[in-house]
Amino acid sequence: MTIKIGVSSCVIGDKVRFDSGHKRSHFVASELEPFVDFVSVCPEVGIGLPVPRPTIRLLDRGEPIGVRLVETKDADADYTEKMAKFSRDKAEHLSGLELCGYVVCAKSPTCGMERVKVYRESGYVASEKVGVGLYTQALMKRMPWLPIEEDGRLNDPILKENFVFRIFALRDFYDSVADGVTRHAIVAFHSRYKLVLMAHSPSDYKALGKFVADIANHDINEFFTEYRTRFMQAIAKRATRKNNTNVLMHLQGYFKRALDKQQKAELADLIHAYRKGTMPLLAPLTLINHHLNQNPDAYLQQQSYLHPYPDSLRLRYGL
Numbered sequence: 001m002t003i004k005i006g007v008s009s010c011v012i013g014d015k016v017r018f019d020s021g022h023k024r025s026h027f028v029a030s031e032l033e034p035f036v037d038f039v040s041v042c043p044e045v046g047i048g049l050p051v052p053r054p055t056i057r058l059l060d061r062g063e064p065i066g067v068r069l070v071e072t073k074d075a076d077a078d079y080t081e082k083m084a085k086f087s088r089d090k091a092e093h094l095s096g097l098e099l100c101g102y103v104v105c106a107k108s109p110t111c112g113m114e115r116v117k118v119y120r121e122s123g124y125v126a127s128e129k130v131g132v133g134l135y136t137q138a139l140m141k142r143m144p145w146l147p148i149e150e151d152g153r154l155n156d157p158i159l160k161e162n163f164v165f166r167i168f169a170l171r172d173f174y175d176s177v178a179d180g181v182t183r184h185a186i187v188a189f190h191s192r193y194k195l196v197l198m199a200h201s202p203s204d205y206k207a208l209g210k211f212v213a214d215i216a217n218h219d220i221n222e223f224f225t226e227y228r229t230r231f232m233q234a235i236a237k238r239a240t241r242k243n244n245t246n247v248l249m250h251l252q253g254y255f256k257r258a259l260d261k262q263q264k265a266e267l268a269d270l271i272h273a274y275r276k277g278t279m280p281l282l283a284p285l286t287l288i289n290h291h292l293n294q295n296p297d298a299y300l301q302q303q304s305y306l307h308p309y310p311d312s313l314r315l316r317y318g319l
């Protein structure tokens with residue numbers, strides 16, 4: 001099954017910005033591209049604005065009017081309603097496509113995900129912290145489970161790894177229920193992500209475990225919807241070095257009988273080196289995968305933690 005990713009058109013190189021330029025992201029347009037199918041949207045073009053066009057911004061007009069999307073040089077040119085309707089309709093349409101992620105363009109009053117500048121009538125910035133582009137607000141509201149990330153933040157190896165991991169996990173979730181949303185399919189999926197949840201959020205690991213144990217007492221379609229959001233929000237939390245170390249030690253326990261003294265010491269040293277930050281996560285994981293090949297274990301082999309996405313993406317080198 002293809003992995004569909006929403007993307008701000010300018011981020012994959014389309015010349016749709018106000019100045020006829022683009023904001024092509026090398027990672028998105030070149031490295032991620034072979035693994036996904038893009039669904040590209042430029043909401044400003046979508047509401048009929050031309051290329052090039054006057055710049056627009058978020059303007060806080062105070063109560064009771066609130067924040068408006070207006071032209072920078074002519075605040076009477078107000079696109080708020082048009083953009084809100086376009087965004088609602090587009091988000092509704094996209095929610096039926098099994099999108100697995102969305103990359104939006106940072107700082108845009110339309111597509112920005114966070115810290116978009118909101119201006120006051122005086123021309124000063126009202127707040128740089130709270131602004132979210134109108135289109136992206138609608139995406140987040142309609143699909144709270146969807147991994148959304150800004151182009152610039154994907155230069156951070158930890159944010160990038162987490163985002164790509166969530167994309168593959170959501171695709172995996174949809175594939176798991178492709179033959180029907182059943183209790184068995186969801187329980188099997190959850191079982192494959194136990195180590196992942198332990199690494200990303202031990203508290204969600206416990207809470208979701210209880211939720212899944214009670215699956216028989218829920219309407220399956222409602223369960224699917226709630227589980228998807230809770231699971232995706234849990235894995236959006238960063239897998240810390242401490243939590244990863246706990247998972248590695250947990251994995252180590254599976255090989256207690258299979259490894260000799262020297263092999264055990266070698267694995268323990270690598271886990272210790274990862275915990276101290278002198279080795280990347282990939283080092284102990286590679287050794288664990290090697291031992292797993294020698295000593296197959298059905299439960300471990302199906303754990304997504306050990307093979308979360310194609311190795312060729314090389315995302316774990318920086319962790």
Ligand code: SF4
Nearest residue numbers: 008010042105108111
């Ligand atoms: S940031 Fe969004 S609205 Fe602006 S050019 Fe890019 S896709 Fe279009």
